[in-house]
Structure formats: C-alpha cells, structure tokens
Amino acid sequence: MDPVEFLSKLEKTTIMAVEFDGGVVMGADSRTTTGAYIANRVTDKLTPIHERIFCCRSGSAADTQAIADAVTYQLGFHSIELDEAPLVQTAASLFRDMCYRYREELMAGIIVAGWDPRRGGQVYTVPVGGMMTRQPVSVGGSGSSYIYGYVDSNYRPAMSKEECLKFTAEALTLAMERDGSSGGVVRLAVISEQGVERQVILGNQLPKFSTV
Amino acid sequence: MATVSVCQYHRGGFSFENCKRNALLEADINKLGFSSPAARKTGTTICGVVYKDGVVLGADTRATEGMVVADKNCSKIHYISPNVYCCGAGTAADTEMTTQIISSNLELHSLSTGRLPRVATANRMLKQMLFRYQGYIGAALVLGGVDCTGPHLYSIYPHGSTDKLPYVTMGSGSLAAMAVFEDRYRPNMEEEEAKRLVRDAIAAGIFNDLGSGSNIDLCVITKGKVDYLRPHDVANKKGVREDKIYGRPVTGNYRYKHGTTGVLAKTVTPLNLEVVEENVQTMDTS
Numbered sequence: 001m002d003p004v005e006f007l008s009k010l011e012k013t014t015i016m017a018v019e020f021d022g023g024v025v026m027g028a029d030s031r032t033t034t035g036a037y038i039a040n041r042v043t044d045k046l047t048p049i050h051e052r053i054f055c056c057r058s059g060s061a062a063d064t065q066a067i068a069d070a071v072t073y074q075l076g077f078h079s080i081e082l083d084e085a086p087l088v089q090t091a092a093s094l095f096r097d098m099c100y101r102y103r104e105e106l107m108a109g110i111i112v113a114g115w116d117p118r119r120g121g122q123v124y125t126v127p128v129g130g131m132m133t134r135q136p137v138s139v140g141g142s143g144s145s146y147i148y149g150y151v152d153s154n155y156r157p158a159m160s161k162e163e164c165l166k167f168t169a170e171a172l173t174l175a176m177e178r179d180g181s182s183g184g185v186v187r188l189a190v191i192s193e194q195g196v197e198r199q200v201i202l203g204n205q206l207p208k209f210s211t212v
Numbered sequence: 213m214a215t216v217s218v219c220q221y222h223r224g225g226f227s228f229e230n231c232k233r234n235a236l237l238e239a240d241i242n243k244l245g246f247s248s249p250a251a252r253k254t255g256t257t258i259c260g261v262v263y264k265d266g267v268v269l270g271a272d273t274r275a276t277e278g279m280v281v282a283d284k285n286c287s288k289i290h291y292i293s294p295n296v297y298c299c300g301a302g303t304a305a306d307t308e309m310t311t312q313i314i315s316s317n318l319e320l321h322s323l324s325t326g327r328l329p330r331v332a333t334a335n336r337m338l339k340q341m342l343f344r345y346q347g348y349i350g351a352a353l354v355l356g357g358v359d360c361t362g363p364h365l366y367s368i369y370p371h372g373s374t375d376k377l378p379y380v381t382m383g384s385g386s387l388a389a390m391a392v393f394e395d396r397y398r399p400n401m402e403e404e405e406a407k408r409l410v411r412d413a414i415a416a417g418i419f420n421d422l423g424s425g426s427n428i429d430l431c432v433i434t435k436g437k438v439d440y441l442r443p444h445d446v447a448n449k450k451g452v453r454e455d456k457i458y459g460r461p462v463t464g465n466y467r468y469k470h471g472t473t474g475v476l477a478k479t480v481t482p483l484n485l486e487v488v489e490e491n492v493q494t495m496d497t498s
Contacts, residue, residue, distance in 0.1 A: 061373035
C-alpha cells in the first residue's frame with residue numbers, strides 16, 4: 001500500500017535537437033512516469049536556461065530540474081557580469097561541470113541547444129556521466145535507441161527550418177510509438193536570432209506512419 | 213544572491229554523514245530482535261484543482277500506522293501563508309515539519325520583501341529542501357494558492373521534482389481521484405462545480421483505497437479569501453447503537469437483567485464485626 005510517489009519520478013523520454021543555418025530546432029515528448037503510472041502526461045521537457053538557450057531534460061525529473069535551476073542562476077549571473085548574451089557553449093560547460101562532478105549521485109541526460117551571435121545555432125549533448133560534445137543532430141532518452149537508424153539515414157546537412165521541424169516531429173513520433181516510456185504530445189521549439197517559437201503537436205495531429 | 217531563510221545553514225554539496233551510522237544502528241537493533249519503529253504514514257488521497265477564481269484543495273482525514281488507523285480525523289491541509297495552503301501525503305511527520313519550516317521561512321521572506329508571498333516562491337523553497345535530502349524526507353505535497361499573478365497549483369514529489377498543472381492528485385488514492393478528474397475536469401469552472409469535483413475525487417479515493425478514509429476536508433482559496441471547510445463532508449458516518457431501554461442507554465451497560473438466572477435457594481449469614489481501634493490520618497493537601 002506504499003504511495004506511488006516513493007518511486008522516483010523519471011523522464012525516460014525521447015528528446016532531440018537539430019542545428020540548421022540560423023538556429024536550432026528542439027523537440028521532446030511529454031511523459032513523466034513513476035513506475036508504471038504516468039505522473040504527468042503533458043510535461044514540458046524543453047526548459048529555458050536563458051533568452052535564446054534551452055535544454056532538453058531526460059533521466060531523473062528531480063535531478064534535471066535541480067540542475068537546470070542551478071545552471072539558469074549561474075548563467076544569468078554570468079550574463080549580467082559580462083553584460084552580453086551568454087554563449088551556448090558556456091551553458092553546456094556549466095551543465096557538464098555539474099553533471100561530471102556529481103556523476104555518482106545524479107542521473108541526468110541533457111541536450112543543450114540555442115543560438116548566440118558568435119557561432120549561430122549550436123547543439124551540445126551532455127549524456128549520463130558528464131561528457132560534453134557538439135553535434136549537428138543529437139537524440140537522447142530511452143526512446144532514442146529506436147530512432148538512431150531513422151536519424152542517421154534521414155539527416156542531411158543544410159536542411160531548412162521547416163525540413164528540420166518535420167524531421168524532428170517524425171523522429172519523435174516514431175520513438176513514441178515504440179517506446180513505452182515516451183508518449184503524450186510532441187513539444188517543439190525553434191530558437192534563432194529572432195527569438196523562440198514554441199509549438200505543440202497533439203496526439204491526433206501527429207504524423208502517421210504505416211500501422212503493421 | 214543570499215537566501216533570506218534563517219532556519220538552516222547548509223554547506224555546498226551532499227552530506228551523507230549519518231547514513232552509515234543509521235545503517236549500523238538498524239543492524240544492531242535487528243540483532244536484538246526488535247525492529248525500528250515504522251514511521252506513521254498518511255496513506256492518503258489529496259488533490260487540487262484550479263478553477264475560475266482560484267484553487268480548491270481537498271484531502272481525506274485518515275492517518276495509518278501499518279494496517280491500523282492511527283488518527284480518524286487528522287488534518288492534511290497545512291497552512292503555508294495567508295494565501296497559500298499545502299496538502300501533504302507520505303510520512304505524516306515529514307509533511308508536517310516540512311510545511312511548518314517553509315511556512316516560517318516564507319513569513320520571514322514576506323516581511324523582508326514587504327509583499328504577499330507567491331506560490332512559486334513556496335514551490336522553490338520546498339523543492340530545493342526536498343532535493344537536498346535526496347528523497348529521504350517522505351513528503352509528497354500538493355501546493356496551491358492565489359497571488360498577484362493569479363491562481364497556481366503545483367505537485368511536489370519527495371525527490372524534489374515539481375509539476376505545474378491545472379489539476380493534480382497525490383497519495384495512495386491518487387489513481388482513483390485522477391480517474392474522476394480526467395473524466396470531469398473543465399478549464400474555468402465555477403466554484404460550486406469545482407468543489408463538487410474535488411469532493412467526488414476524494415470520495416473516490418476514500419471508497420476505493422484502503423489507505424484513505426473518514427471525512428473530506430476542502431480548502432477554497434480565492435483572491436483575498438480562504439474557506440477552510442473542515443469537515444466539508446462526513447463521508448463515513450459512525451453508526452449509533454440501539455437506543456434506550458428503561459430510560460438508560462443500552463450502550464456500555466453490560467449488566468444482565470434481573471431474572472436472567474433463576475435462584476434456587478438463598479442463605480443469609482450475618483457477619484457481626486466490632487470496631488476495635490480507630491485511627492484517623494489526615495491527607496496532606498498542601
């Protein structure tokens with residue numbers, strides 16, 4: 001008769017980010033589970049870190065929320081000191097420092113993406129363990145295993161913003177179909193010099209693939 | 213940069229100093245054949261909903277210690293600030309103390325800022341404290357209130373993660389209550405409809421979950437007003453035993469009626485006692 005909350009809440013998830021010329025497209029599913037119960041079916045896993053820097057969170061909900069809050073504070077302070085917009089690489093480094101230092105205690109897989117004036121759109125991945133690397137396209141979470149093939153075969157460099165949105169939405173849909181820990185709605189965000197545009201694709205509006 | 217709370221000074225990083233000691237103590241106790249006392253848990257149903265003018269929080273009133281009901285009418289909706297209340301599920305002591313600590317810190321913070329506290333502030337304080345204790349504080353909370361930015365509702369889990377949603381349920385009866393919410397929730401409900409919805413959700417938890425029971429408490433928070441309805445609904449009325457016979461209540465009277473046992477023979481032997489010595493000692497009533 002133990003209450004459900006004593007199991008830790010996980011965002012086992014599917015998350016993804018793609019660079020294009022002029023910005024990045026980020027996407028995530030919306031499911032948070034406690035054991036077999038879906039604690040939140042409309043989670044927002046795309047968390048703003050700064051005006052034009054977001055992160056996709058996967059792993060333990062508590063750990064990633066706490067890390068994101070800490071990095072948001074550190075980056076905001078750094079940006080005020082510098083009196084200019086922070087670099088995406090700085091944000092990613094802050095994530096990496098925290099995830100590596102406390103690697104034994106944390107379970108967090110994070111994709112940092114955004115736009116800065118110096119290097120344009122960038123995607124950095126900080127998986128469990130605390131490595132950091134820049135990639136043009138990155139997937140993460142438990143559902144990512146199912147879409148590596150799709151991403152590798154369908155990604156082309158120099159895609160436009162609309163192509164990236166379609167690519168991300170379709171990849172996430174395929175992962176959500178196959179992974180039990182991912183589902184709900186698809187949340188998308190486009191970050192560019194102009195700012196941030198956010199979208200939600202509801203369950204019945206997801207792209208349809210052949211049902212076998 | 214500095215926080216305004218005064219209660220605890222915390223160093224950076226995680227401190228697991230006492231875990232080893234606790235494990236050794238537990239092993240020692242088990243060797244002697246005793247078990248460490250189980251924490252009293254509120255196997256519970258708590259929930260909250262955001263409606264047109266504010267939030268409605270609801271809770272059952274049963275506190276269990278293992279399989280026994282320890283308290284038939286405990287209060288699970290805790291005061292945080294005049295405009296923010298918090299329902300608590302999980303270990304009863306943890307929810308009680310956690311909410312009191314944050315309530316105290318929030319009052320100091322409010323005096324320092326000179327403003328009515330915001331729900332988001334209470335949420336931050338709670339999640340940061342629970343994360344610091346890495347889930348060892350078994351407090352699962354539903355935090356709701358109305359501040360200058362409008363009505364807000366959060367669910368806070370023992371490990372320190374939070375969700376901001378229009379309707380939330382927690383506790384062992386949360387699945388039953390969520391079923392009711394998923395069926396009947398609409399955005400921008402009127403107050404009566406919202407109260408009925410929360411009442412029905414808690415009732416679902418009470419009647420379908422063994423860990424929840426007794427009465428339904430409600431707390432309706434709007435801008436400038438809080439209605440703490442305890443109890444809002446006595447869902448389980450205790451029955452009254454058979455009424456009176458011969459003008460005396462039958463309950464608690466275990467004497468048999470005259471004539472129940474037939475008397476066959478009766479012998480009376482008088483005992484003549486003489487008073488030999490009388491000794492009076494006054495009671496010391498100073």
